[in-house]
Amino acid sequence: MAPSFKYWDDCVDPEDMEAMWRDRDVSNEWEAVGETRGKKVHLSRDPDGQSYLTQTEMREMICAIAEIESNRQPLAQRYDPKSREASVGIMQMLQPTAEWLFRELGYRAFEMEGKPNLLFRPFISVYLGAAYLKWLSNFDGTSRNEEFVVRAYYGGPKKATHKSTTGYWKHYLSVKQSLPSRSEVNLAKKYSMASDDLDHVNRASSTTAGWTYWDSKASADDMEELWKNPEVLKEWTKSGERKGRVRFSQDPEKRPYLSRVEVKAVADIIVSRHFASKGIRPALLSALAEMSSMRFLDGIGPGSGIMGIPYQTALWLNKDIGFKAYKVKAMEDLSNPFLSMYFGTAYVSWLSQYEGRERTDEFVVQAYLRGPDNVNIQETGPLWVKFQRIVPSYEDLKKMNEGNCTIL
Template sequence: MALSYKYWDDCVDPRDLEALWLDPDVSTEWLDVGETRGRKVHLSRDPDGEPYLTQIEMKAVAAIVVSRHFDSQIDLEMICAISEIESDRQPLAEQYDKKAKDTTLGIMQLLPKTADWLVRELGYRTYEVEGNPILLFRPFINVYLGAAYLKWLSNYDGKERSEEFVVRAYKGGPKKAAHKSTLEYWKRYLSVKESLPFRKSLYDGPYPNDASGSGAPVSVIKGVNHTFWDSRASPEDMDEMWNHPDVLKEWSKCGEIRGKVLFSHDKEKRPYLSRVEVKAVAEIILSKHFSTRQVKSTILCALAEIVSMRFVNGVGARTGIMGIDYPTAMWLYRDLGYKAYRVEAVDDLTKPFISMYFGAAYLAWLSEYEGRQRTPQFIVQAYLAGPKNVNLQETGHHWLNFEKAVTYYEPKKKEDGGCSIL
């Protein structure tokens, strides 16, 4: 293989190198071995001369990637343990996969076709690796796509999956997650994970801002950087928000100024929308794009409450405030003609107006699923679990949670206790 890395600077961009220097454990480790900030940083080498990441460096790369792109929703220990097993943390590792008839690459040992699929079908476009597999030898790129694959496996086939399923599926594919061929891999994973020297320790930031506007979520940032509305909404949508009387009142009371409106943040510093903001976004989207469908804003708000707890980046495998994934958004855009907002990457769905727009579009489609006018119970259950998983023989916990969430936006219930959506 002609490719060779001698320095960290050969395989990361300046922003990522700066993020590594800001990790206190990494900077201590580097300074202790004579590295100097502002000069090239040497990669460690094994007895065969192959470059590798130390465990401290591996942990930092995983922490930066997960916090920046996945709102800290993926287990760092899982990424680090898998990197130990797959490559011994060697960025230039290669191994021929007889079953796939292709070569796995990099720290997380990804197949190029898997990386291309993650970019093309699931919208992980932060790094354009499609058709350029050599980029998979770069640590941040490889870990980013490895984490994306783990996230997809965690909600495979629309079901929340266990750690064992995810790890064994990473090794053998989803169909081999319960097969004896992946059992030894799971056992080894548990052993490696248990032996990680930093087990249960947490990265304590801060990371530099992302100039692209997608930003590092503030869940790992201690009072330094915050997530702003203005980086997640167009100027036109921000004008609509400022013109909304309830939003204007709330933002003015909080001292917000045009051009730099902060999201609210929870105690873990994760950005979220207030209920006033959620309702305003829903009302704006519906009035501009769904006025003929008569969808209630309170319904969208209640779904946001259940799906994401109003967190800007979403919760778990669900992206954004409405939990719409990239394939669904692209299907609504391409096949059903919902083109008021363009989705070019999965990160676009962490923008509240875009997420709400495609959430409303999906709700409208479900209301006439298979050419039939559907009941509110069907629509809600289908939105949350998929139209093929609706069970109207019993009310179901989804509907009960939904009815409760509606009360946050419609305090006064109708006398019959019913709820109409359309």
């Protein structure tokens, strides 16, 4: 039996409610209709009495897809006689798909196996819908455009270019165009921001609440090692950090990221601890982090963490190849910079001996970013050129920092 929701508080955890209240657009909208912080917040209702989420409460592609799939109604259900399965919730997720994302791809923020009613909860539905969209965006190891992702969400990857999904794509574009305009940059612009632009935004310049802390991600031993690093100590002292509450830097959209000093320090620690005999340069790892994730804590695109390594790759390295210094049990684990760096370094180590041959840095860099079977001069050669421009800054990071105060 499907649940019945009248209030946001019925289907959202307290910490998620607090996060909603902290969003200025959402809080303004709620207060305008008489909602009060500390009391239950009513879900909006359509003329038929069905609860739904407002467009302010949704975002970007998620919002447009939710509009089409469920009209933003958390309790929406659609039964498919052919598959004999019912898609449910805001994102119209199938329970088998939810369990696959949980079991195989590591999206384990919520226990999904055998609990179909959880998909009626907005945060869970959006979490898994976003996870599925992220998987589609790199389907079959290829970076996919918005049209492919949207059409594949509706008809599956095999029908992303089939005429049967054309109407859905046109409907999506129409809905997306009708959504309220927003002051934030769009997703494509967000992820194409030059990494150097981040150097002008840091901990010291922001007074906004809602920080993500190093101490919530890394172990006490790893944090102690960072504090011992002279460059990290200098940077953290300058920005007013203190033991137990070290903030990550934030970009203008409040996304946490690592400074170059922090990335290099983590690479130094991981190499010295676990890969000292492999001849892997910390500067190489740091430059790969720059290229893979732009140093964002949660990564960008299909990869996760600062090293942009897929969860499945990390799991394979851990279980099958024998890199067990850190454990990876869920996608969220890769937001620990040390864990992400460890498995990124493990992958570099494996690639350096790919197919039993000693490989050059040129091959390793291109293979890391595009896969070992896709290395070629035409397509991946430019990545090596870009890498060669970035890596010197990490090889002489101390000297660079002494001469340029804008480096993070």
